[in-house]
Amino acid sequence: MSAVQNTKLGIWLMIFTTLVFAVQDGLSRHLAGSYNVWMVVMLRYWFFAAFVIALVSRAPGGIRAAVRARMPKVQILRGVLLALEICVMVLGFVALGLVESHAVFATYPLLIAALSGPILGESVGWRRWLAIGVGFVGVLVILQPGFGVFRIEALIPLAAATMFALYGLLTRYVAREDAAMVSFFWTGTTGAVVMTAVGIWHWEPMSAPDMGWMALLCCTAALSHWCLIRAYEVAEASAIQPLAYLQLPFAAMIGLFVFGESLRVNVAIGAGIVVAAGLFTLWRQHVKSRREA
Template sequence: MSGLPKLDRNSNATVQNTTLGIWLMVATTVVFAVQDGISRHLASEYNVFMVVMIRFWFFAAFVMALAARDAARQGEGLRAAVRSRFPWLQVVRGLLLVTEVCVMVLAFVKLGLVESHAVFTCYPLLIAALSGPILGEKVGWRRWAAIMIGFVGVLIILQPGYAVFSPWALVPLLSALLFAVYGLLTRYVARGDSAGVSFFWTGMVGAAAMTLVGLWYWEPMSGADWGWMGALCCTAILGHWLLIKAFAVAEASAIQPFAYLQLVWASGLGLFLFGEELRTNVAIGAGLVVAAGLFTLWRQRVKERQA
């Protein structure tokens, strides 16, 4: 018996298991939080570009293996398995994601895990706000109100005009914007490309782009840190595998709210391992952002059911 989900006899779709999907998403958030903690450690000791480059080398090897496996199952060549209807958009997606990863890891070093993730949690609000101009989707007044409340939360976290405002505080906001555009383009290319094709292009484009940049910043790494680098690569692969499985067995709208748990786990690592501080304004602002994000996800689910 294979480990793939069973199929309904009367349908070609995978049988949905929301409970399993929720647990897989929770596991995903734990793995990604650990990944962020390792990234923070390595990027504090070595150049960000080098760290991200090595991570994407392993990511590219993983997606190559998946593509080869799928091609063998379908009896087709590798070229057919990764053929895209939107090659240039796939390239843009890959460049956006690898840039977002670099920016976010830099934010971990400059701001810490707690504040970086507190700001980054606004990305679902950015997706909702940009879904109109990019995808032509309609955003109602309720979701616009939630988006505005969420950005009030971001302002509370950033505290512009209070004391000395650090420009580094805008770095995770830039990361959230890049990730939001990446997510919207992922939804757009899904109209013609399978998830496997998009996954392949993401890994290969990211690895190629980072190799062109990262090799210029290569520096010797200690044996212990090579161990951490191996752990970083393994968590990246495991996290993406768990995420794929979660979306394969449950509706996105049902499990996406649990993605906010990554803020909890990453903040815990920041507080207890890296000695970071949870300031009151960050806690209040993050609470507003998460609440607004959960509301927009709920409204999206309501609209999908009505449609």
């Protein structure tokens, strides 16, 4: 897709996208606290798949072109990974809350940098390895192993971050052969199929107010992805990718003021270390890309 470059618009779209993602996480936390996670994610994916199909059908070549993936097995694996990652992360919201879950999940860019070598064959310099090490020191500060009883729930968002990092790397891998709309189509439809196969067995009635919250969750899922697509259309990834970290403070504010969560000092310090390390790895990737160009 081609669009006129407008970095300022891309920045504002990315900021709005992270805000919508945070609201989406708050809605998921609320619904998953009362209903089965599999069902909640399944309903979300039904709407998301319908949105994807509608969007792809308007793209050049339509659905027929989107179906013809050159790497269908990898595309299916991507879709399954993302669907399961969402389920795991929502479980983390319920078990740990938004604040601590997002503080740990912020490690995913570091995991992408660490795994880009063995999976994509990219070289990772000593500066980025140092940043990765520093980032995981931040995770240890958040989790505080050795201080009191270690909460096994803390591993849930770390597992989600690992799954999302693998999804991101596979997305970069298939981008070598498949267009963005092809990947987008396979992500939505594969996820919907997988979640239906699992979630349909966990169906339970939903109250009228919660049906309204579920509808809002579905709408935010479509809106956030549309804004994200538009942001990457009008601005370079290197200019807007660091803004993805804004989801952490947005989600933290929802957790603090809506759900009454607390912000422990070690979580704030650890999250700051993780974000700083992640921003450094993004900057080093940008420098490397410019040199190669």
